Each structure stands twice: as C-alpha cells, then as structure tokens.
Amino acid sequence: LGQARELQRYHRQHDPARVLALSDGVFAIVITLLVLEIHVPDLAGGESLTDALREVRPSLTAFLISFLVTAIAWAGHRDLFALLRRLVGVVQLRLSLATFFLPFGAALISRYGRESVALSLYGFLLLLIALTRLAVWLYATNRPHLLHEPIDRRAKTVGVLIVAIPAAVYLLAIGLADSAPDASLAIYAAAPVLYFVGVFVSRSTAPPDEADEFT
Amino acid sequence: LGQARELQRYHRQHDPARVLALSDGVFAIVITLLVLEIHVPDLAGGESLTDALREVRPSLTAFLISFLVTAIAWAGHRDLFALLRRLVGVVQLRLSLATFFLPFGAALISRYGRESVALSLYGFLLLLIALTRLAVWLYATNRPHLLHEPIDRRAKTVGVLIVAIPAAVYLLAIGLADSAPDASLAIYAAAPVLYFVGVFVSRSTAPPDEADEFT
Amino acid sequence: LGQARELQRYHRQHDPARVLALSDGVFAIVITLLVLEIHVPDLAGGESLTDALREVRPSLTAFLISFLVTAIAWAGHRDLFALLRRLVGVVQLRLSLATFFLPFGAALISRYGRESVALSLYGFLLLLIALTRLAVWLYATNRPHLLHEPIDRRAKTVGVLIVAIPAAVYLLAIGLADSAPDASLAIYAAAPVLYFVGVFVSRSTAPPDEADEFT
Amino acid sequence: LGQARELQRYHRQHDPARVLALSDGVFAIVITLLVLEIHVPDLAGGESLTDALREVRPSLTAFLISFLVTAIAWAGHRDLFALLRRLVGVVQLRLSLATFFLPFGAALISRYGRESVALSLYGFLLLLIALTRLAVWLYATNRPHLLHEPIDRRAKTVGVLIVAIPAAVYLLAIGLADSAPDASLAIYAAAPVLYFVGVFVSRSTAPPDEADEFT
Numbered sequence: 039l040g041q042a043r044e045l046q047r048y049h050r051q052h053d054p055a056r057v058l059a060l061s062d063g064v065f066a067i068v069i070t071l072l073v074l075e076i077h078v079p080d081l082a083g084g085e086s087l088t089d090a091l092r093e094v095r096p097s098l099t100a101f102l103i104s105f106l107v108t109a110i111a112w113a114g115h116r117d118l119f120a121l122l123r124r125l126v127g128v129v130q131l132r133l134s135l136a137t138f139f140l141p142f143g144a145a146l147i148s149r150y151g152r153e154s155v156a157l158s159l160y161g162f163l164l165l166l167i168a169l170t171r172l173a174v175w176l177y178a179t180n181r182p183h184l185l186h187e188p189i190d191r192r193a194k195t196v197g198v199l200i201v202a203i204p205a206a207v208y209l210l211a212i213g214l215a216d217s218a219p220d221a222s223l224a225i226y227a228a229a230p231v232l233y234f235v236g237v238f239v240s241r242s243t244a245p246p247d248e249a250d251e252f253t
Numbered sequence: 254l255g256q257a258r259e260l261q262r263y264h265r266q267h268d269p270a271r272v273l274a275l276s277d278g279v280f281a282i283v284i285t286l287l288v289l290e291i292h293v294p295d296l297a298g299g300e301s302l303t304d305a306l307r308e309v310r311p312s313l314t315a316f317l318i319s320f321l322v323t324a325i326a327w328a329g330h331r332d333l334f335a336l337l338r339r340l341v342g343v344v345q346l347r348l349s350l351a352t353f354f355l356p357f358g359a360a361l362i363s364r365y366g367r368e369s370v371a372l373s374l375y376g377f378l379l380l381l382i383a384l385t386r387l388a389v390w391l392y393a394t395n396r397p398h399l400l401h402e403p404i405d406r407r408a409k410t411v412g413v414l415i416v417a418i419p420a421a422v423y424l425l426a427i428g429l430a431d432s433a434p435d436a437s438l439a440i441y442a443a444a445p446v447l448y449f450v451g452v453f454v455s456r457s458t459a460p461p462d463e464a465d466e467f468t
Numbered sequence: 469l470g471q472a473r474e475l476q477r478y479h480r481q482h483d484p485a486r487v488l489a490l491s492d493g494v495f496a497i498v499i500t501l502l503v504l505e506i507h508v509p510d511l512a513g514g515e516s517l518t519d520a521l522r523e524v525r526p527s528l529t530a531f532l533i534s535f536l537v538t539a540i541a542w543a544g545h546r547d548l549f550a551l552l553r554r555l556v557g558v559v560q561l562r563l564s565l566a567t568f569f570l571p572f573g574a575a576l577i578s579r580y581g582r583e584s585v586a587l588s589l590y591g592f593l594l595l596l597i598a599l600t601r602l603a604v605w606l607y608a609t610n611r612p613h614l615l616h617e618p619i620d621r622r623a624k625t626v627g628v629l630i631v632a633i634p635a636a637v638y639l640l641a642i643g644l645a646d647s648a649p650d651a652s653l654a655i656y657a658a659a660p661v662l663y664f665v666g667v668f669v670s671r672s673t674a675p676p677d678e679a680d681e682f683t
Numbered sequence: 684l685g686q687a688r689e690l691q692r693y694h695r696q697h698d699p700a701r702v703l704a705l706s707d708g709v710f711a712i713v714i715t716l717l718v719l720e721i722h723v724p725d726l727a728g729g730e731s732l733t734d735a736l737r738e739v740r741p742s743l744t745a746f747l748i749s750f751l752v753t754a755i756a757w758a759g760h761r762d763l764f765a766l767l768r769r770l771v772g773v774v775q776l777r778l779s780l781a782t783f784f785l786p787f788g789a790a791l792i793s794r795y796g797r798e799s800v801a802l803s804l805y806g807f808l809l810l811l812i813a814l815t816r817l818a819v820w821l822y823a824t825n826r827p828h829l830l831h832e833p834i835d836r837r838a839k840t841v842g843v844l845i846v847a848i849p850a851a852v853y854l855l856a857i858g859l860a861d862s863a864p865d866a867s868l869a870i871y872a873a874a875p876v877l878y879f880v881g882v883f884v885s886r887s888t889a890p891p892d893e894a895d896e897f898t
Contacts, residue, residue, distance in 0.1 A: 059274065059704065060757065063493075063711025066278025070286065071715065073353045078360040087368045105350070112275065135750070138718045145723040153732045274489065278708075281493025285501065288568045293575040302583045320565070327490065489704065496708025500716065503783045508790040517798045535780070542705065 058119060065112045068140055072104050075145040099227065100148035104140050106230035107164060111137060114171055114201070121185050122178060136166035147223070157215035157222045161208045164226070168205040175201065200236055204229050273334060280327045283355055287319050290360040314442065315363035319355050321445035322379060326352060329386055329416070336400050337393060351381035362438070372430035372437045376423045379441070383420040390416065415451055419444050488549060495542045498570055502534050505575040529657065530578035534570050536660035537594060541567060544601055544631070551615050552608060566596035577653070587645035587652045591638045594656070598635040605631065630666055634659050703764060710757045713785055717749050720790040744872065745793035749785050751875035752809060756782060759816055759846070766830050767823060781811035792868070802860035802867045806853045809871070813850040820846065845881055849874050 076097045079090035143160045150156040175197050182188045189197075211225035291312045294305035358375045365371040390412050397403045404412075426440040506527045509520035573590045580586035605627050612618045641655040721742045724735035788805045795801040820842050827833045834842075856870035 057761075059707040060711050062274040063278055063708055064715055066275050067282060067711060067715040070279055070282040070353060071719070073357055074286070076354075076357050078357065078364055087365055087370045091370060091374075105353070138715060138750070139721075142718055142721050142723065149723055150732055155732045155736060159736075277489040278493055281490050281497060285494055285497040285568060288572055289501070291569075291572050293572065293579055302580055302585045306585060306589075320568070331487075492704040493708055496705050496712060500709055500712040500783060503787055504716070506784075506787050508787065508794055517795055517800045521800060521804075535783070546702075 061115060062112075064137065065108065065115070068137060069105060069108045069112075071141045072101050072108070072144050075141065075148060076101055096151055097148040100144045100151065103147075103227050103230070104144035107167075108137075108140055110230060110233055111167055111171070118171070118175065118178065121189065136163045136170070139163050147226075151223055152219045154215040154219055154222075157219055157226075158212050160226065161212035161215065161222075164208045164229075165205055165212070168201050168208065172198065172201045172205070200233070203236065204233060207232065276330060279352065280323065280330070283352060284320060284323045284327075286356045287316050287323065287359050290356060290363060291316055311366050312363040315359045315366065318362075318442050318445065319359035322382075323352075323355055325445060325448055326382055326386070333386070333390065333393070336404065351378045351385070354378050362441075366438055367434045369430040369434060369437075372434055372441075373427050375441065376427035376430065376437075379423045379444075380420055380427070383416050383423065387413065387416045387420070415448070418451065419448060422447065491545060492542075494567065495538065495545070498567060499535060499538045499542075501571045502531050502538070502574050505571065505578060506531055526581050527578040530574045530581065533577075533657050533660065534574035537597070538567075538570055540660060540663055541597055541601070548601070548604065548608070551619065566593045566600070569593050577656075581653055582649045584645040584649060584652075587649055587656075588642050590656065591642035591645065591652075594638045594659075595635055595642070598631050598638065602628065602631045602635070630663070633666065634663060637662065706760060707757075709782065710753065710760070713782060714750060714753045714757075716786045717746050717753070717789050720786065720793055721746055741796050742793040745789045745796065748792075748872050748875070749789035752812070753782070753785055755875060755878055756812055756816070763816070763820065763823070766834065781808045781815070784808050792871075796868055797864045799860040799864060799867075802864055802871075803857050805871065806857035806860065806867075809853045809874075810850055810857070813846050813853065817843065817846045817850070845878070848881065849878060852877065 076094060079087075079094060081087065081090055140163065143163045146156045147160050178184050179189060179194050179197065207225060207229050211222045211229075214222040214225070291309060294302075294309060296302065296305055355378065358378045361371045362375050393399050394404060394409050394412065422440060422444050426437045426444075429437040429440070506524060509517075509524060511517065511520055570593065573593045576586045577590050608614050609619060609624050609627065637655060637659050641652045641659075644652040644655070721739060724732075724739060726732065726735055785808065788808045791801045792805050823829050824834060824839050824842065852870060852874050856867045856874075859867040859870070
C-alpha cells in the first residue's frame with residue numbers, strides 16, 4: 039500500500055501536464071512577441087507612409103524566419119512529449135534557454151542583417167535550440183521506461199536527422215557570416231523550407247499501411 | 254495489438270489539446286497587446302490632460318475594432334475546433350499568420366487612420382484571417398472523418414457565409430481606401446456589428462426545437 | 469439518437485473549458501503587464517539612484533491598487549464559473565472589456581494621480597468591471613438551468629452586495645475626483661481592503677456546520 | 684444528499700486547476716519578459732556592433748540569474764501543488780507578489796549592478812519570494828487535511844532547508860550590498876547553483892529503494 043501511494047505521488051510530481059502548460063505559454067508569448075519588433079514607422083519630413091513602410095520590410099523577413107523557427111521548435115516539442123511518459127534527467131531541460139532569446143535574435147538580424155556578428159549570434163541561437171532538442175531526443179529514446187511505448191530504429195533515425203541536418207546547415211551559415219553575409223541570411227530563410235521538405239519526404243517513405251490509414 | 258498501439262500513438266500525436274492551449278495563449282496575448290498601443294499621453298507645455306487624452310481617441314477606436322475582430326476570430330476558432338476530431342492537412346494551419354499582425358495593424362490605423370496604405374494593409378490582414386478560416390472550414394467539412402459527427406448542408410452554408418460576407422465587405426473597404434478613406438474606416442468599424450447581426454439571424458432561423466431546448 | 473448527438477455537440481460547443489483558458493490567459497497577462505509600467509529610472513545629472521527610485525513610488529502604489537483589483541476580478545470570475553454549467557446569453561460577456569484597460573488606467577493614475585480626469589477615468593474602469601460582473605451574476609442566478617445547482621437567496625444577496633458596495637464606493641471616488649483628488653485616490657486604495665473585509669464577514673456569518681467542515 | 688451537493692460545490696470552488704492555469708501563465712510571462720530587458724543596441728558614431736553588443740553583457744547576466752530564480756520558483760510551486768489537495772487559508776497566497784517584480788528587479792541590476800540600492804532591492808525581492816514559499820510550505824505541511832497524503836518529517840525538513848538556506852544567503856548579499864557590491868552580485872549569481880547542488884544532495888541521500896525504482 040505504501041508503495042502504491044509512493045508511486046501515485048511520484049506520478050503526480052512527474053506528470054508532464056504542468057510542464058506542458060508552462061511550455062505552451064512560453065511558446066505562445068515568444069511567437070507573439072516576435073511581431074512586437076515590427077514598429078509602426080515615424081514619418082520623417084516629407085516622407086510618405088508607403089516609403090516608411092518599405093523600411094519595415096527587413097523586420098518582416100526576420101519575423102517570418104523566426105516565426106517558422108519557433109513554430110518548428112514547438113512542433114518538435116509536441117511530438118517529443120507525445121512519446122514521453124515521465125519527466126526525469128536531461129528530459130527536464132525540455133525548453134532550450136535559447137528559445138527565450140529568439141525575439142532578441144530576430145530584432146538583431148532585422149536591424150543588422152548584414153553584420154557578421156548579428157548573423158553568427160542568430161546562428162548560435164538556432165544551433166543551441168537544435169542541439170538541446172537532439173540531446174533530449176537521444177536521452178529519451180535510449181531509455182524505453184521514459185516512453186509510452188518503444189519506438190523503432192527508423193523513427194529514431196528520422197528524429198535525429200530532422201535535427202542534425204538543420205544544425206549542420208546553421209553551422210554553414212555561421213561559417214559564411216563573415217565572408218558572405220547575404221548567403222548566410224539566405225540560408226537562415228531557406229532552412230525552415232528544408233525542414234518542411236524533410237518532414238514531407240519522411241512521411242511519404244513511411245510504411246504504406248500506416249500512411250493509408252491515419253493520414 | 255500493434256495496430257491498437259499505433260492508433261493510440263496516432264491519437265496522442267494528433268490530439269488537439271496542445272494546439273488549443275497554444276492558440277488560446279496566442280489569442281489571449283494578441284488581444285491584450287492591442288491595448289498596449291494606447292499610450293498614456295505626455296503633456297506638452299500648457300496642455301491639459303483632458304486635451305491630451307482627446308488625442309488618444311483614434312487609438313481607442315482602432316483598439317475597439319481590432320478587439321472585436323480578434324474576439325470573432327477566437328469564437329470562430331472555438332466553434333470550428335468543437336467540430337474537429339483530428340488535426341491533419343490544411344486544418345493544421347488553424348491560426349492565420351495574419352492574427353499575429355493584428356496589434357501592428359491596429360497601431361498602424363490608430364496613427365495613420367486616413368492614409369490609404371494603412372487602411373489597405375489593415376484590410377488585407379482581415380481578409381487573410383477570413384480566407385484562412387474559410388479554407389480550413391471547407392477542407393474540414395468536406396472530410397467527414399475529421400469531424401466528431403457529419404454536419405448538415407445548412408450549417409455548412411452558414412459557416413461559409415459567416416466568413417465570406419465579411420471578406421467581401423473588407424474587399425470593398427480596401428477598394429475605397431484610396432478615394433474615400435473615411436468610408437473605408439467606417440466599414441472596418443461596422444463589419445463586426447454586421448457579424449453579430451449575422452449570428453443573430455442565423456440563430457433565429459434555426460429549427461425551432463433546437464432553439465427551444467438548448468439556447 | 470439524433471437528439472443525443474445534438475446534445476453532445478451542444479455541450480462540446482458550450483463547454484466553458486476554452487473560455488476559461490482564454491480568460492485565465494488574459495488575467496495572467498493583464499496582471500503581469502501592470503508591472504511593466506514601473507520603469508527603471510534614468511539618472512539625471514548628479515541624481516542618486518535612491519532619489520530616482522523615490523520617484524517610482526507613485527507607480528508602485530498604482531500597481532498595487534490595480535494588482536488587487538485584477539486579483540479580485542479574477543477571484544470573482546473563478547467563483548462565478550464554479551457555479552456555471554453553460555455559457556449562453558449575457559454570460560458570454562464574462563470578461564468586461566474594461567479589464568483590458570486596467571494597465572492603461574494604472575499607467576494613467578501613476579503619472580497623473582492628482583488630476584481629476586485621470587481619477588475619474590480610472591473610477592469608470594473599475595465601475596464598468598463591477599457592473600459587468602453584477603449583470604452576469606444577476607442573469608445567471610435567475611436562470612437555474614445555467615447553474616450546476618440552484619443557489620439559495622442568501623448566497624445570491626451576498627453575490628450582489630460584494631459587487632454593488634464597491635461600485636457605490638467607486639461612484640463616490642469619481643464624485644470626489646474634482647474637488648478632493650487625494651480623498652479620491654485614497655478611496656481607490658482602500659476599496660480592495662473593504663472587499664477582503666466583506667469576504668471575511670460573509671464567511672464568518674455562514675451557517676456554522678459549513679464553516680466547520682470545509683474551511 | 685444536501686451534504687454531498689455542498690461538498691461537490693466546495694470541491695468545484697477550491698479545485699486548484701484554475702489557480703494553476705493562472706500561475707503557469709504568470710510564470711511563463713514573467714520568464715519571457717525578462718529577456719525583453721535585453722535591448723538591441725543602437726550604434727553610436729563609429730562604434731562596431733561587436734563593441735555595442737559587449738555593453739549588453741550585464742543585461743545578459745542579470746537575465747540569466749533572474750531566469751534561474753524564476754525557474755526555481757516555478758519548480759517549487761509545482762512540487763508544492765503536487766502535494767496539495769485543497770486551496771484554503773495562507774495557501775491561497777501561492778504566488779508571491781514579488782514574483783511579478785522580477786523583470787523590474789532584473790532590469791534594475793542590469794543597469795545599476797554596482798549600486799547598493801539596486802542590489803539590496805533585488806535581494807529583498809528574492810527574500811520575499813523565499814519567505815512566501817516558506818510560509819505556504821509550513822502552513823500546508825502542518826495541516827494534513829490539505830494534502831493528498833501526509834508527508835514524513837524528513838521531506839518536511841528538506842522542504843524548509845531548500846528555502847531557508849537561500850534566504851539566509853540572500854540576507855548576506857543584502858548586507859554586503861553597500862560595502863562589497865561585487866561580492867553581493869556574485870552571491871546572487873551563485874545562489875541558484877547552490878540550489879541545484881542542494882536538490883542533488885537531497886536526492887542522493889534519499890532512501891535507496893525509492894531512488895532505485897523511480898528515478
């Protein structure tokens with residue numbers, strides 16, 4: 039009986055529900071704050087609003103990139119927690135500290151999108167988010183008792199690739215930040231597209247019966 | 254048994270609960286941020302607070318319009334998800350990207366409410382929100398396996414009209430932005446009223462027994 | 469069977485869960501934004517940080533008042549929804565529009581705490597919140613089918629007084645805003661205290677067995 | 684029957700679910716707002732972005748400290764509420780008022796990190812959060828009917844020490860704020876580390892079977 043109680047308490051304390059509530063709150067705020075960096079322009083003497091709004095465009099690009107990055111991070115978070123039964127060890131990291139810096143990073147590249155420092159810093163943020171996700175994924179998938187059910191080798195590999203490939207791409211963008219800032223920025227913009235292609239490919243190569251029945 | 258497990262996992266991954274948590278968070282933040290655009294005025298030399306507050310009035314109008322628009326978007330979201338059993342395909346769009354821009358749009362028309370660019374941009378935001386909702390509605394209502402239960406033709410048509418009519422009205426406002434900015438602004442203010450009348454009419458023409466028993 | 473389905477759908481669409489998620493989100497944001505109005509001071513030449521912080525004090529008072537007002541509004545909201553089974557009619561108002569303006573009102577009285585316009589506006593906000601709550605309370609308690617269980621006359625009266633008395637007090641403060649701004653501000657600060665005394669009195673006069681067993 | 688109804692209503696009104704929703708919302712917002720204090724620098728004439736970003740570093744330190752403090756406060760909140768069955772009395776305090784001031788405190792020490800007033804104020808915030816948590820802990824653990832199950836003496840003591848030791852450390856930092864500001868700041872930075880060591884030690888000295896089976 040004492041055992042049963044102990045177990046019950048254990049589950050109450052490691053229940054992912056509140057962690058999810060907090061994480062969802064943070065994602066909702068981060069993704070909404072991104073747009074706060076897009077300010078309504080002040081009109082300088084004689085300037086038309088159309089011209090002034092044109093200057094807002096780099097902010098918009100930075101917003102869109104960071105919006106997709108945040109959305110992908112949230113989707114990854116959701117998929118991971120759909121597998122998890124318990125929250126212990128590294129899994130408790132769950133939200134990379136870097137997630138909180140995305141609005142800052144977006145503001146930075148929206149204002150200094152051609153400066154190599156800004157581009158590198160932004161890349162490091164994205165890299166950190168990817169690596170935290172990778173660490174949690176590897177830790178959790180190697181400890182079957184943390185999962186609702188064991189996952190097969192193929193799903194495990196897909197889970198690694200979907201994080202490792204973008205990470206490699208971000209590394210390339212950081213390397214190019216100094217010599218080719220435009221290429222670096224283009225890579226940041228292209229990476230989310232790559233991600234969606236990756237998800238599409240991984241789904242279309244999934245065992246046919248699964249795809250038929252559930253998608 | 255493997256099938257059952259697979260299905261269970263599938264449901265865990267496509268459960269709308271977390272998506273709703275995120276969406277509700279975003280709506281709560283967007284609707285609250287709208288009011289942040291209403292700044293406490295600084296008093297210029299000799300100006301009284303009453304005069305200064307009078308200048309806040311356009312912000313207030315912009316806030317009220319955007320507040321109603323956001324509230325309607327949320328209500329539509331809630332009604333749609335009350336029907337949905339699964340989240341796949343286009344349905345995953347769920348939140349129009351444009352929703353995030355509402356605070357920016359509100360700030361824009363509160364400061365430049367007579368400029369045609371500001372009025373058009375605001376109109377495009379509202380149009381985008383309406384069209385996303387329409388797309389999700391059409392996609393979902395044509396795929397009965399996504400719904401808790403099939404919906405009848407009448408409910409389907411009402412669901413289309415409740416989005417399509419405002420969309421047509423917003424198009425008109427965009428068209429008038431250049432030649433008649435005041436009329437354009439008035440339309441944005443009147444559209445939410447139109448919506449509430451529409452909801453009222455659609456309810457009062459519903460089959461009587463339904464109305465009797467549940468309302 | 470069709471009836472049962474209809475009923476099920478009806479419950480899915482009028483389930484208070486999502487409304488509560490949104491409301492809690494809004495309350496959490498409003499109450500947190502209040503503190504954003506308290507800015508870290510800039511030091512003017514030669515000024516010490518201690519002096520500069522002293523100037524922050526009116527902001528602090530305004531924050532504390534509005535914090536308590538928001539907390540009370542939330543508690544009232546929670547108690548009301550603990551009674552409600554369905555969300556229809558006026559009950560859908562649930563959140564007074566004025567709630568969203570509390571951060572603006574707090575910023576206003578923190579900067580212009582002796583100006584009668586600021587004091588009156590703040591009073592009207594508080595009055596509007598109280599009257600919305602009163603309207604929802606009266607509407608809901610007179611429609612037993614909206615409640616989980618009928619409530620007795622005593623609870624109904626307490627629910628009215630707990631809103632009507634503060635409303636009367638706010639009216640007094642608005643009346644004094646012009647002639648005696650300091651008294652007006654003092655009333656806003658004292659009203660939440662009055663509220664907590666009221667709650668205490670209403671509880672200590674509750675039927676003894678109830679108090680014994682559950683508190 | 685009347686009793687049963689009464690009890691049911693009582694539970695509906697004292698259910699911690701909504702309180703948790705609100706608290707999680709507040710924590711999510713506070714922890715996200717902290718990063719808002721880190722502004723993208725403006726470049727003064729001739730200054731490079733690298734130099735400008737160097738000036739952001741104190742903000743970063745202040746953010747990291749406050750981030751950890753908030754995370755610890757949330758974890759403590761979660762652990763406490765995993766024990767609680769009812770919300771009455773002092774337990775209703777649940778969120779220290781000081782939590783809301785953390786973004787202000789972080790902004791203060793990021794700009795005036797060597798001023799004794801700023802350091803003392805920040806220390807008082809942390810102290811207040813710790814003391815509120817201690818009060819709620821002592822109140823709840825001495826009233827077994829508020830808990831899901833009674834907790835043993837060892838867990839009770841650990842719960843006290845995990846709050847009282849940091850509180851003592853913060854007191855020391857406040858004492859040093861005037862004479863040795865750098866030491867004071869270093870203590871604020873070191874305290875969260877101390878906390879994690881404490882959690883680790885308390886876990887590794889837990890009864891072995893517990894550790895074996897559940898961790």
